[in-house]
Amino acid sequence: MPEKFEETVKIINQEKLSDEIYSMWLETKQVAAHAKAGQFVSVYCNDGSRLLPRPISICEIDREKNAIRLVYRVAGKGTDEFSGMREGETLRILGPLGNGFPKQEKSAFLIGGGIGIPPMLELAKELDCEKQMILGYRNNQMFLCDEMKAYSEVYVATEDGSAGTKGNVLDAIRENGLKADVIYACGPTPMLRALKEYAKENGIECWISMEERMACGIGACLACVCKSKEKDHHTNVHNKRICKEGPVFLAEEVEF
Numbered sequence: 001m002p003e004k005f006e007e008t009v010k011i012i013n014q015e016k017l018s019d020e021i022y023s024m025w026l027e028t029k030q031v032a033a034h035a036k037a038g039q040f041v042s043v044y045c046n047d048g049s050r051l052l053p054r055p056i057s058i059c060e061i062d063r064e065k066n067a068i069r070l071v072y073r074v075a076g077k078g079t080d081e082f083s084g085m086r087e088g089e090t091l092r093i094l095g096p097l098g099n100g101f102p103k104q105e106k107s108a109f110l111i112g113g114g115i116g117i118p119p120m121l122e123l124a125k126e127l128d129c130e131k132q133m134i135l136g137y138r139n140n141q142m143f144l145c146d147e148m149k150a151y152s153e154v155y156v157a158t159e160d161g162s163a164g165t166k167g168n169v170l171d172a173i174r175e176n177g178l179k180a181d182v183i184y185a186c187g188p189t190p191m192l193r194a195l196k197e198y199a200k201e202n203g204i205e206c207w208i209s210m211e212e213r214m215a216c217g218i219g220a221c222l223a224c225v226c227k228s229k230e231k232d233h234h235t236n237v238h239n240k241r242i243c244k245e246g247p248v249f250l251a252e253e254v255e256f
Helices: 077-083 119-126 169-175 189-202
Strands: 005-018 021-027 040-044 054-062 067-073 090-097 108-113 131-137 153-158 182-187 205-210 225-228 239-241 248-250
Touching: 021 077, 040 067, 054 077, 054 090, 054 119, 067 077, 108 119, 108 169, 108 189, 119 131, 119 182, 131 169, 153 169, 169 189, 182 189, 189 205
Parallel strands: 108 131, 108 182, 131 153, 182 205
Antiparallel strands: 005 021, 005 090, 021 067, 040 054, 040 090, 054 067, 205 248, 225 239
């Protein structure tokens, strides 16, 4: 099993990237040394009234500086608390958690939708293969897009048509005539469901990172189970724990 560590970490810096999207670099002792693309950390609030941690995917890893970057959306009181914190303040985290993306040497699509975009940045840095990145946004507030261009060709889809292809990531793939042998994707369930079907129709290997509400983050509470093709040895039923067996799965292993 991957090693995980509970640490009190210091905020190196924080900035607002777009509406409700923030980027935070954290100085760690152990997490950065052991993390890989696709994993996440559980971040605990300093406000004691909020007991459950917030799961946030790892956007970047800087092993030389023992630091990780989290890019997150303010979606409730916990993440709102994080967004108000500044350089030098501390947080408690647990991680790295879950299983990351397997790194193939095949031509790859790296596909991110919404807040599923951040983990694609570290994956783009780690993959040593031909790669094309397809990013889906609501509008032209395209956080991380320019940073992605340092590691991959980038194609954009926006729901309102304000940038790139009007529509979704599959529309961008088809409009630009893109081809690949493996898909890595993270984003909302409708996007992942469509990509699973697209991969099946085209004989493409597809790895998906599932977003789900989590409680414990370590597989004990069963709050984040998803339906699976095979029986889970932990529960002996057709499900998998996203925080433990995932968040990355071979698409054909899970049901939506």
